[in-house]
Amino acid sequence: MxxxxxxxxxxxxxxxxxxxxxxxxxxxxxxxxxxxxxxxDAPRPTTQAELARLLAEGADVVDLTALDVPDFGAALLRTFDDDPAAALDALRRQLAGRTLTVALDGEVLDVPLTGLGGWAVNHSRESGGDIADGLAADTGARGWLQQLGLDDGPGSGAAGGLGAILLACGARYVDRITYxxxxxxxxxxxxxxxxxxxxxxxxxxxxxxxxxxxxxxxxxxxxxxxxxxxxxxxxxxxxxxxxxxxxxxxxxxxxxxxxxxxxxxxxxxxxxxxxxxxx
Missing domain, CATH: 3.40.50.10350 (Glycerate kinase; domain 1)
Structure with a gap:
């Protein structure tokens, strides 16, 4: 048998x-x-500092299902520069010429960062916040995207909002189980x-x-x-x-x-x- x-x-x-x-x-x-x-079969960082180290070492596949991101990815960018926009440019240069594959839970692959169905509002609600808290979180997320010069879209809310940064760097999302x-x-x-x-x-x-x-x-x-x-x-x-x-x-x-x-x-x-x- x-x-x-x-x-x-x-x-x-x-x-x-x-x-x-x-x-x-x-x-x-x-x-x-x-x-x-x-x-x-890929590294599974739990902090943004660990993710930054893996990317610097040339990791091409990362599993972000255990990553805690309370700040839309600001901590990752600070490892490059104090200015978020300049830091994003530095991360883009680091990842240029290679495709980063990001393994995520399937249900977050298409989640946007902003809007009533976006990660910011949902995370606020799941954390016990009221309507005002959700609107404040959404406003903060919109301001963050504007600061980086990025548009929201499907997948931008993945990994606690880090998805917007990764997509801007050409990352490829995959469902971790399918992968x-x-x-x-x-x-x-x-x-x-x-x-x-x-x-x-x-x-x-x-x-x-x-x-x-x-x-x-x-x-x-x-x-x-x-x-x-x-x-x-x-x-x-x-x-x-x-x-x-x-x-x-x-x-x-x-x-x-x-x-x-x-x-x-x-x-x-x-x-x-x-x-x-x-x-």
Missing amino acids: RVLVASDDVGELDARTAADVIGRAFHDHGAQVAVVVLAP AMEATGFEASASQADVVVTGCTDLDFHAKGGVLVERVVQVGEAALRPVIVVARRNFVSSRELRTAGIEAAYALTADIEPEPVTVEGFSELARRVARTWRF
Whole structure:
């Protein structure tokens, strides 16, 4: 039996650890297992200073999904010059002649910086701000673009507004999961597997386990392969699972306030799933 495993984080376990635990359980029960991490094989900076260093070192691909940008990218530009416009020109010169590929979460690829649907207003609202705060944030974002001599547009609001700067430097955006699937040949691997296994923290009908689980399910359906989910908690009935394209789901607990997920506990669940799926 051939098993393809690609997991998201499961509670306190990161995606790689969770996938390895699942893969090991199936391997120990005689399956041929391929474990794939659906994340770009690229540096993932958490600060703008770290991003500036990576760009200076010649990085051509960066994953910005963990980057905290509270200032529309002003900190990145300050590593070049105190004047934002002059700093942007310096960054353009640094990136001239090469295409920077920026991996982002798919839902932010086309988000503008300004307007009611822009990042500035949405971030203000998500931070607990009222209408006045949102309008003030939008005004600040418009002023920032004007200071840089840039126009707003799809993707300018990505990475906390840093997107406007990166697009002005010729960067190319990619959905991080799509990029990882293409780089690993995930679709081809799914077509050769007998079963595809993924994992997530909580599986409910609204979120369906998150974006990664949804994408894995789509690939599994296209390849006509059953997809099963191993989760911390599952709130979806068997009938609803099949409607969502999931053959079966297995949960670690049903507790409202679950205990932290440990390798030991998750391994026990994974072994039970592997014993169930043997043919």
